Structure formats: C-alpha cells, structure tokens
Amino acid sequence: MTSRIRYADVQVGTPIPEQTFVLKRVDLLRYCGGCSDFTATHWNERVAKAVGLPDVIAHGTLIIAEAVRIVSDWVGDPGAVVEYSVSRFAHPVVVPDDDVGAQLRVSGRVEQKLDAECVVARLSVHCGGREVVAGARAVVRLA
C-alpha cells in the first residue's frame, strides 16, 4: 500500500476533496451487469412504483462505491482503504429516466486518527438536497 497522504500531515478535521457523481439509467444497467444484481427496482420503473418507490433507485452498493471513491482518489491507492461502513441507507437515490440523472455529492473529512497510521474518514453523501446515507465511514492506511 502506497498512500500519497502522510499520517503525520493530517489532523482531525482535515477535509477530503469533494466530488460529484452523476448516475443515469444506463449507469444503473451497467452496474446491474457489473455486479450481477438484477433486482427489478434498479431497472424497472413499473416494479419500483408497484412496491411504493417513486421510481427506479440506485443500488446501495453502488452508492458505497462512489462514496469510498473520494477516499481512494485522495490517497491515490485504493488498496489503502481497509474498511468502510454505512449504518443506514436513509433515503433511496431515485434515478429518473431523463438525460440529467441523479447527482451524488460526496464530501468527507478526517474524523479520527487511529494507531498504526490509519485514520477514520467520515463521509457525507447528498442527493437532491438531502443526506441519503447515514453513518458512512472509511478507514484508510496512510503513509
């Protein structure tokens, strides 16, 4: 593991560069194929609405992938991410059938410094003006 961020150079509160990710219907279809989860609520509007959702929703695992990405981009080595967790998918990320899609805005900051050169990053994921994930954290090993 070769993080380009040094443990000595970060403090509690150090920000992690924010990124915005756009998810359109085709991205959900691609992720269905990529991860082999074809649950109909991720691609079929009729089924999504029949079970009480406003429309097709993104996979929770895809939201996690995007959230953790700001940490792996920050340190430069995805293998330095040793743990991630989400305590609750608070609101479904609805992906409309249009050319705009859903905008996921992910930000983060260092929440805690652990022993062994690891830090805990607290992550925030917003979509449509509200937080869609509660308790998102990643543990990353720094240089």
Next chain:
Amino acid sequence: MVLNRNFTGRSHGPTPVYEVSREKIRDYAIATGDLHPAYLDPAVARQLGYRDVIAPPSFAVMLFFRFGGWPLYDPEFGKKKDPVCVHRAQRATHQRPIVAGDRLVQTTFVNEVVERGEHEQWTMTHTITTPEGEPVCVVVNTIVSRGTAHEPGSTAS
C-alpha cells in the same frame, strides 16, 4: 412475521471458489465509473506493491451477489419477493485488497433476525478467504424485508 427466526446462528459455506479475473475487475470498475489505473493496469498496480491489478474496495460484494447471499434464496427462510427487500447497512473490512488471480470462498453466518417496526430485518456476516484459509475480507450486510413484520402477505408501505 414471515422470516424464519430459526435461521439465527445458521451458517452456509464455504461456497465454491470464485476466481477473480482482470477482466471482471475491469468490468466492475467501469460499472462504477471509477477508472483508477490500479484496477486496469498491472504495471501501475505493481508500482503500488501489488502482484497484479487490484479490485475496488466495494468489489467484495461480488461474492454476495454471485452466491445469492444465502439465505435470500432458501425457501425455508421465508423471504418474499414482493414486497421487496432492501439493503439497510453494510460494513466491509479488508485484511488485504482483492487481487486479480485470487481464488476466494465465502462463508455466511446469520447473526440475527429481528422485527423493526412494520419491517423485519436480518444481518449476515460473510467471511471471505482463500480456499487455504487466508483471511481476505469480512462483509456484514443488513437487509430489510419491507412491511412483513405483522402479517404474512401484508403489502409494502
């Protein structure tokens, strides 16, 4: 209440071997829109100290999807297709990154099956190792069965 509480404490696995290929990692990386070169280019991965391309941290769920996340598909458990189940929580802890060429197996343990308001939920711990037993990753998933807490067949809210 449709979920079988007797599943608490049950385990399943180890599964058949999941072979991690460079091309599957590439497909998964493209599917998440994350084109970090360590996922795609063995030379970059080696510079970072790995023997081959590594998988994104979230790739570990591939084994959950590949092997059906037992007991999702065990009829005795009682999971209903409609109303649907949704993901509530997840934690993944890596002993090391997953690398192309890895041969992995998964063992799933049901931690608990509980009621939560009108819903039911259950938590599974998936332990991913090599067939020789080298620890690679532990994934904990909590899944919610919407609206099934009180009456079998009740509709989702």
